[in-house]
Amino acid sequence: GIKVLIIGLVYFIIPIIITLVLLFMFGAIGAGLDKMAGSLGIWAVFAVIIFIIFGIFAIIAEARFAISRSIGDALSIGEVFADVKRIGILNIILFLIVVSILLIVLALILSVVAIIPVIGIVIVDLILGGFALLFVNYGVGLIYSE
Structure with a gap:
């Protein structure tokens, strides 16, 4: 369980960072309510798309981990990407x-x-x-x- 948690954290660190950067870029943080309301809609669309993409990779990474029992295999982004392409x-x-x-x-x-x-x-x-x-x-x- 701990290893799967680590795999999930590694795969979702990037979308979290991207989401925070987008929040700053679109002015949702540190802005007034009028500017923040408009920018949250744009931010939410990008955030959902990014989290879905990385979630797909995390799912396949966990499947790789279940087979090999190696965190290294699960964190091998190139191989995970190849598996995603293979599956479709x-x-x-x-x-x-x-x-x-x-x-x-x-x-x-x-x-x-x-x-x-x-x-x-x-x-x-x-x-x-x-x-x-x-x-x-x-x-x-x-x-x-x-």
């Missing part, structure tokens, strides 16, 4: 969209179960938390192994 960026994005939709539907269904006092919340936590994690990681493994 559109395949990865399509997978993420389908998984997101399925998890939203599952969450909506389980929100009804959560109404049951105490046991409902326990069931939701076990199913949504555990199942979602297993489902997503299994899917990433299938995509990576193709």
